Amino acid sequence: MRTYAITGAALLALTLLSYGVSRLDLGGAEMPVAMAIATVKVGLVAVYFMHLRHAPAGERLFALSGLVMYVVLFGIAATDVFLRRTTGFLPQ
Amino acid sequence: MAEHAAHFESLARQQTAARFAMWVFLASELLLFAGLFFLYMCYRLYWPAAFASGVGHNHALLGTVNTIVLITASITVAMGLRKLQHGAPRAAFRLVATTVLLAGLFLVVKLTEYGVHIDEGILPGGRGRYFAEGALPGEAAFFTLYWLTTGLHAIHVTVGAGVLLVMAWRIRRGTLRAAQLELGALYWHLVDAIWIFLWPLYYLTGGAPK
Amino acid sequence: MTPTTERHAGESYLGGERTLRSWLTTRDHKRIGLMFLIATSLFLFVGGLFALLLRLELLAPRETLMGPMTYNRMFTAHGVVMVWLFMIPAIPSGFGNFLLPLMIGANDVAFPRLNLASFYIYVAGAVVALFGLFMGGADTGWTFYVPYSAQTATAVVPVLIGVFILGWSSIVTGVNFIATVHTMRAKGLQWMQMPLFVWAIYGTSVIQVLATPVLGLVLLLIGMEHLFDWGIFDPRRGGDPVIFQHLFWFYSHPAVYIMVLPAMGVISEVVCAFSRKNPLSYQAIVIATVGITFFGFLAWGHHMFTAGMSTFAAGSFGILSMVVAIFSAIKVFTWTGTLYQGSISLKAPLLYVLAFLFLFVFGGMTGVAVATMSLDVHWHDTYFVVAHFHFIMVGGTLTAFLAAVHYWFPKVTGRNYPETWGVAMAVLVFIGFNVTFVPQFLLGNLGMPRRYYDYPESMQWLHVISTGGSWLLGIALLTTVLYLAWSLRHGAVATDNPWHSAGFEWRTASPPPPYNFPGSPALHRGAYDYTGQEPPEGPAALP
Numbered sequence: 001m002r003t004y005a006i007t008g009a010a011l012l013a014l015t016l017l018s019y020g021v022s023r024l025d026l027g028g029a030e031m032p033v034a035m036a037i038a039t040v041k042v043g044l045v046a047v048y049f050m051h052l053r054h055a056p057a058g059e060r061l062f063a064l065s066g067l068v069m070y071v072v073l074f075g076i077a078a079t080d081v082f083l084r085r086t087t088g089f090l091p092q
Numbered sequence: 093m094a095e096h097a098a099h100f101e102s103l104a105r106q107q108t109a110a111r112f113a114m115w116v117f118l119a120s121e122l123l124l125f126a127g128l129f130f131l132y133m134c135y136r137l138y139w140p141a142a143f144a145s146g147v148g149h150n151h152a153l154l155g156t157v158n159t160i161v162l163i164t165a166s167i168t169v170a171m172g173l174r175k176l177q178h179g180a181p182r183a184a185f186r187l188v189a190t191t192v193l194l195a196g197l198f199l200v201v202k203l204t205e206y207g208v209h210i211d212e213g214i215l216p217g218g219r220g221r222y223f224a225e226g227a228l229p230g231e232a233a234f235f236t237l238y239w240l241t242t243g244l245h246a247i248h249v250t251v252g253a254g255v256l257l258v259m260a261w262r263i264r265r266g267t268l269r270a271a272q273l274e275l276g277a278l279y280w281h282l283v284d285a286i287w288i289f290l291w292p293l294y295y296l297t298g299g300a301p302k
Numbered sequence: 303m304t305p306t307t308e309r310h311a312g313e314s315y316l317g318g319e320r321t322l323r324s325w326l327t328t329r330d331h332k333r334i335g336l337m338f339l340i341a342t343s344l345f346l347f348v349g350g351l352f353a354l355l356l357r358l359e360l361l362a363p364r365e366t367l368m369g370p371m372t373y374n375r376m377f378t379a380h381g382v383v384m385v386w387l388f389m390i391p392a393i394p395s396g397f398g399n400f401l402l403p404l405m406i407g408a409n410d411v412a413f414p415r416l417n418l419a420s421f422y423i424y425v426a427g428a429v430v431a432l433f434g435l436f437m438g439g440a441d442t443g444w445t446f447y448v449p450y451s452a453q454t455a456t457a458v459v460p461v462l463i464g465v466f467i468l469g470w471s472s473i474v475t476g477v478n479f480i481a482t483v484h485t486m487r488a489k490g491l492q493w494m495q496m497p498l499f500v501w502a503i504y505g506t507s508v509i510q511v512l513a514t515p516v517l518g519l520v521l522l523l524i525g526m527e528h529l530f531d532w533g534i535f536d537p538r539r540g541g542d543p544v545i546f547q548h549l550f551w552f553y554s555h556p557a558v559y560i561m562v563l564p565a566m567g568v569i570s571e572v573v574c575a576f577s578r579k580n581p582l583s584y585q586a587i588v589i590a591t592v593g594i595t596f597f598g599f600l601a602w603g604h605h606m607f608t609a610g611m612s613t614f615a616a617g618s619f620g621i622l623s624m625v626v627a628i629f630s631a632i633k634v635f636t637w638t639g640t641l642y643q644g645s646i647s648l649k650a651p652l653l654y655v656l657a658f659l660f661l662f663v664f665g666g667m668t669g670v671a672v673a674t675m676s677l678d679v680h681w682h683d684t685y686f687v688v689a690h691f692h693f694i695m696v697g698g699t700l701t702a703f704l705a706a707v708h709y710w711f712p713k714v715t716g717r718n719y720p721e722t723w724g725v726a727m728a729v730l731v732f733i734g735f736n737v738t739f740v741p742q743f744l745l746g747n748l749g750m751p752r753r754y755y756d757y758p759e760s761m762q763w764l765h766v767i768s769t770g771g772s773w774l775l776g777i778a779l780l781t782t783v784l785y786l787a788w789s790l791r792h793g794a795v796a797t798d799n800p801w802h803s804a805g806f807e808w809r810t811a812s813p814p815p816p817y818n819f820p821g822s823p824a825l826h827r828g829a830y831d832y833t834g835q836e837p838p839e840g841p842a843a844l845p
């Protein structure tokens with residue numbers, strides 16, 4: 001019960017932090033900071049609320065597999081959308 | 093309550109199988125949203141100013157309230173599960189019922205927000221007054237994605253809340269095992285986790301506040 | 303060989319309750335598998351009929367049988383039916399359902415009710431998709447490319463919804479099978495002792511679970527585009543149609559492995575049983591299966607070389623595609639190596655395997671060719687590509703499916719099929735297939751685009767040969783159905799293990815009793831252990 005309370009408090013604190021930070025003018029750092037905080041939060045949810053900490057290997061494997069597919073989709077496809085001539089992210 | 097199904101050796105093994113299958117299904121559910129997140133990444137790269145303007149236009153405070161509501165709902169369902177595991181069904185019922193109520197609150201706030209968007213003339217597909225009055229090119233894509241992503245998420249909230257509602261009722265009647273509640277709780281946490289990413293993408297990252 | 307089970311007549315899964323109701327409400331994985339097999343085979347013939355009509359239209363240039371619009375609708379129907387109603391579910395949901403529990407010594411799959419639900423979801427999806435295809439009919443091809451799919455006046459939405467529902471069947475079955483493999487294995491059966499077919503089905507299920515939701519979302523998006531004109535892929539409103547292609551092929555390239563991995567699993571089983579040997583390397587096939595499952599996810603961009611994607615991405619996707627070819631080649635080498643010095647009995651299933659090996663190598667090598675960016679620019683969207691993927695899907699999956707049908711026919715039905723007919727039709731399938739599709743490579747190289755109902759006169763001779771081949775293929779498949787149907791009644795009653803196979807699924811009665819293994823299954827001896835296991839009458843060895 002205490003673990004849940006602490007985790008919950010941390011999640012709410014991170015939520016407020018994320019909101020507060022978004023009101024500052026961070027420029028280019030805004031998105032990475034927001035995503036980093038969100039990742040930590042989802043990590044807390046997965047590890048403590050969803051009990052990934054004590055989960056059998058099979059459950060961890062498939063929790064990971066969903067993540068890996070995100071990396072595959074975003075990672076490889078990024079080589080197209082970032083490096084395409086028409087999008088102008090490359091020097092012409 | 094029936095004993096374990098005949099084709100399983102034991103109840104414990106059946107419960108392990110069900111929880112494992114739930115995780116596999118959650119991986120699948122997670123990828124249902126992958127396409128929408130991917131579209132967001134690409135289009136934000138194409139139209140950075142339009143996306144920042146769109147995010148700035150959304151109501152950060154409403155979004156933040158909803159985030160707090162959803163996280164609290166996750167906390168209560170996690171605690172409710174622990175209570176049921178420790179043989180305290182009355183406390184478990186109260187906590188799970190709170191989760192369902194919070195889910196309802198989330199949906200009310202979300203629908204209010206949709207109402208505001210409709211009033212402002214922000215509809216999917218670049219339709220409505222807002223876009224006719226000279227929105228940036230790319231804002232249509234932003235708001236179409238906003239409607240699609242939050243809409244799909246709201247459907248998941250509704251399903252998750254419906255499942256937990258039935259489970260709460262069964263806890264009250266004393267016919268729900270903790271292992272069964274765990275499946276509903278896992279699903280709910282996933283719905284929560286998806287929102288944790290939606291929220292900054294659609295409410296917070298709008299550049300400097302005006 | 304000592305029989306591990308006593309034979310009890312009338313106690314098989316086919317006996318007992320025989321009412322239609324008992325079949326439609328069954329939880330028995332064998333009955334559900336059989337229902338899937340019957341349904342998917344039915345759609346093989348529907349899709350095959352479309353193919354014959356398409357080939358007939360192409361017998362001569364210009365309009366011969368149907369106008370261009372009908373032709374467009376028909377190739378769409380052919381693609382949708384063959385891909386989503388036959389190939390994706392046929393081996394996994396059909397044979398996978400029937401064999402998976404038998405091969406891991408379980409009574410059933412982990413979630414039998416979910417299994418039945420998956421069948422009904424499949425039926426519902428099929429009904430909706432067919433409704434769309436016959437009432438109006440989509441003309442987009444099975445790939446539903448935007449912007450055309452958003453604009454066409456044809457009934458694309460019911461087809462999209464149908465395929466969306468079919469996707470759920472695929473996901474549900476995938477989750478069920480993964481959970482079954484993880485939690486239902488008989489005591490003592492380690493991962494590296496599982497039959498190779500189980501490994502193949504496991505890899506397939508992983509792809510079904512992780513790739514199908516992405517397709518589901520994309521189908522919904524096109525549906526919205528079509529119905530409400532939301533322009534999510536419309537450049538005028540900030541969209542990008544190439545992103546659609548990324549998302550579509552993120553599913554649809556791995557989907558090729560949903561079709562081919564189970565086929566490879568069948569080949570592994572049949573090769574070992576008919577050369578009476580353990581596989582040349584069990585580990586190599588397992589590693590290649592896992593490798594294909596993972597690397598199959600990284601190759602999707604080779605469908606988009608001419609779509610305007612970045613050159614760097616195109617080159618990367620080309621190379622990643624070739625990595626998959628390496629794993630496939632490892633398998634082909636292992637199967638051929640397994641045949642070497644085996645005591646081979648050249649029955650119909652093995653003939654189909656030999657056909658598979660030839661056609662799959664041919665299809666795979668042309669696949670490497672079209673994965674080469676510079677070559678693909680010439681071949682893209684021509685009959686070369688059409689011929690290439692038919693070599694994989696028909697030459698690979700369909701021949702493996704037929705191998706499976708013949709190999710497990712006694713297991714499923716308790717009867718033997720007539721071997722002479724089996725052998726003759728296997729030969730005819732092989733000939734018919736090559737006559738149909740080899741000319742299409744040449745046509746593609748001459749510049750014949752896919753999905754055209756018209757062509758210059760100079761190409762006609764190749765089209766005529768191809769159409770002739772399609773008739774041979776049609777006759778062979780029809781004859782196969784006829785003699786198999788005949789054998790259901792009149793075939794010789796099969797013994798429990800007519801092939802004297804060491805496979806786990808043969809260690810119970812044929813057809814198996816409702817809960818598969820009376821008592822605990824005898825899996826002490828490995829699934830490919832043929833040491834000192836000569837069949838009584840001796841194998842029909844080649845000189």
Ligand SMILES: [Cu+2]
Binds near residue numbers: 554555558602604605
């Ligand atoms: Cu491909």
